[in-house]
Amino acid sequence: MTGKGVASIGECMLELSGQAGPNWHMGFAGDTFNTLWALHALSGNRPATYVSAFGDDPFSRDQIAFFAQNGIGIGASPIIAGARPGLYAITLTGAERSFTYWRGDAAARQLASNAAALAKSLENQALVYFSGITLAILDDASRKTLLAAVAKARAAGSLVAFDPNYRPRLWRRREEAQTAILDALAVTDIALPTFPDEQMLFGDSAPQKTAERLGKLVGEVVLKNGEEPALIAANGTLQPVPAVHVAAPVDTTGAGDSFNGAYLAARLAGHAPTDAVLRAHRVAAAVVQVRGALAPFETLRAAFED
Ligand SMILES: Nc1ncnc2c1ncn2[C@@H]1O[C@H](COP(=O)(O)OP(=O)(O)O)[C@@H](O)[C@H]1O
Numbered sequence: 001m002t003g004k005g006v007a008s009i010g011e012c013m014l015e016l017s018g019q020a021g022p023n024w025h026m027g028f029a030g031d032t033f034n035t036l037w038a039l040h041a042l043s044g045n046r047p048a049t050y051v052s053a054f055g056d057d058p059f060s061r062d063q064i065a066f067f068a069q070n071g072i073g074i075g076a077s078p079i080i081a082g083a084r085p086g087l088y089a090i091t092l093t094g095a096e097r098s099f100t101y102w103r104g105d106a107a108a109r110q111l112a113s114n115a116a117a118l119a120k121s122l123e124n125q126a127l128v129y130f131s132g133i134t135l136a137i138l139d140d141a142s143r144k145t146l147l148a149a150v151a152k153a154r155a156a157g158s159l160v161a162f163d164p165n166y167r168p169r170l171w172r173r174r175e176e177a178q179t180a181i182l183d184a185l186a187v188t189d190i191a192l193p194t195f196p197d198e199q200m201l202f203g204d205s206a207p208q209k210t211a212e213r214l215g216k217l218v219g220e221v222v223l224k225n226g227e228e229p230a231l232i233a234a235n236g237t238l239q240p241v242p243a244v245h246v247a248a249p250v251d252t253t254g255a256g257d258s259f260n261g262a263y264l265a266a267r268l269a270g271h272a273p274t275d276a277v278l279r280a281h282r283v284a285a286a287v288v289q290v291r292g293a294l295a296p297f298e299t300l301r302a303a304f305e306d
């Protein structure tokens with residue numbers, strides 16, 4: 001692994017969380033941003049870059065300002081005249097989240113429109129992270145540009161981490177998602193999938209089956225499964241690591257993303273996979289106790305170090 005920074009590629013939206021109606025809280029979130037948020041909170045002084053494309057409207061400007069206030073840059077990401085960010089709202093059934101999106105014409109869909117700018121944003125990174133949602137918002141040609149840029153960063157020494165994060169509504173056909181995600185796994189060093197997503201996408205009958213399948217494709221796999229144990233697949237073995245019991249979860253949005261950020265921060269700091277999963281479980285357990293995808297840096301740090 002060479003390079004100093006951490007970069008995450010994808011779409012950050014406007015997020016409506018909390019109560020439906022006049023008391024909605026608006027924040028900024030999106031799976032790859034949520035992961036970078038936790039990774040940045042927990043990985044000390046590494047420069048953090050969110051790689052995307054942005055509009056030039058007041059909401060895009062506020063979003064970029066919010067990143068900057070929190071120490072996150074946008075690298076060489078394009079700012080596109082007339083474009084604007086996507087929006088999503090969280091609906092809770094108990095603590096389990098579901099999403100409604102308004103994102104079809106979001107600026108982020110153009111994140112690979114300038115291949116040179118994308119490659120520049122990925123230079124000198126210790127870690128490059130992306131997800132199946134990053135793939136889902138791109139057309140075929142842009143997906144190829146993205147995977148080529150990731151492969152180039154990897155060849156230059158970056159560690160590549162990927163969460164398949166399957167969102168059926170973002171794909172035209174399940175087969176298209178399967179192909180794109182397998183292509184992404186072929187350039188991945190650390191895969192961080194979630195069992196229910198993999199079951200939907202590949203029909204796996206049990207977490208062990210998913211971990212074994214993915215363990216043949218990627219050197220280091222951590223399979224999340226809500227409050228059930230996570231499974232580490234590495235060096236041909238499977239190891240379960242129990243989650244933290246949370247008596248009253250509030251909103252599970254961003255739990256998996258924050259888990260990923262904490263796991264990667266721990267691995268970059270030299271912790272072994274098992275210790276990294278224990279830290280990631282603690283961080284995710286803290287995130288399910290707050291509304292919306294992002295928890296305050298201090299909350300994340302306290303859980304990570306606990
Ligand atoms: N109800 C819960 N109680 C405790 N921890 C949870 C709970 N739900 C999620 N987590 C934590 O968040 C991680 C990711 O959750 P999961 O639901 O599998 O991912 P995603 O948010 O991607 O669907 C789990 O591995 C666990 O650490």
Ligand SMILES: O=C(O)C(=O)C[C@H](O)[C@H](O)COP(=O)(O)O
Nearest residue numbers: 029030031253254255256257293
């Ligand atoms: O769905 C999308 O496109 C989003 O990016 C919205 C959410 O912020 C993440 O999906 C949350 O991800 P989980 O950690 O799996 O709860």
